[in-house]
């Protein structure tokens with residue numbers, strides 16, 4: 001994420017250690033504290049959401065944003081979200097974290113709505129979040145309370161979520177679909193990438209993993225993989241989002257292979273909600289015929 005924060009990013013988890021090291025337990029304790037509304041008010045700022053624009057390639061229109069978690073630990077500085085999620089997923093804290101993320105994002109959607117900005121926001125959820133229907137109830141309640149349409153919210157799941165308990169995950173996804181909340185399959189191509197998932201799940205969108213997108217301008221294999229995912233998804237009626245678009249060359253390639261939506265530093269980095277409002281005011285689509 002943001003290069004300016006990269007230097008003070010800390011790695012908090014060594015994937016090879018599966019047990020509760022003192023390091024992990026202390027981080028989880030800190031996270032629990034940061035999430036406790038009694039201790040840290042939501043606007044105390046330790047945990048915040050950043051938003052990254054998603055752009056329709058053919059028109060240049062901003063079609064949505066992806067909400068990405070940021071945790072500025074009082075002592076450790078900015079914590080790498082990927083590492084943080086790996087730790088949180090092993091514990092019940094994950095549910096608290098997702099609860100907070102969904103609450104914040106729906107409230108933000110209502111604020112944008114009041115300001116006349118119509119955006120759709122995608123929220124990343126984890127394996128644990130999909131094992132019960134609790135998240136469906138939470139989303140329903142929150143949308144109703146803030147008068148936000150379900151069509152404005154989207155979830156992003158990874159295939160790992162499906163491998164753990166496919167039956168229960170499918171039940172949750174079906175309820176979300178009934179509610180009108182769309183689901184995207186994130187990081188496609190890095191996990192099990194089963195065709196069954198694309199066929200059987202109530203998905204509307206596939207996100208090509210950024211590792212392939214980053215390489216497609218220089219690596220023929222990556223280029224072939226991205227093209228194939230676009231063709232496959234297109235044949236199944238799914239929208240394709242390319243993440244990790246860092247330069248104009250990649251953007252042009254994606255346009256020429258018919259990718260629908262792009263997201264990446266070429267357009268904008270993830271940013272706080274107030275910066276996003278300014279960015280939207282400044283944003284001018286690239287000339288589609290250039």
Ligand code: C2E
Nearest residue numbers: 001068069081082085101124125126244245246264265270
């Ligand atoms: P993801 O969902 O695949 O998110 C995309 C990641 O790519 C983000 O990293 C984003 O900042 C980064 N990115 C965007 N554009 C570019 C680009 O042009 N180049 C490069 N190199 N990277 C780009 P981030 O924010 O560090 O998040 C990492 C992962 O952590 C996410 O991957 C997601 O799996 C997880 N995550 C982040 N926020 C949340 C959250 O609220 N809940 C859950 N469950 N997971 C989250």
Ligand code: MG
Nearest residue numbers: 066124156186
């Ligand atoms: Mg994502």
Ligand code: MG
Nearest residue numbers: 186187207243
């Ligand atoms: Mg991804």
Ligand code: MG
Nearest residue numbers: 082158186187
């Ligand atoms: Mg990822």
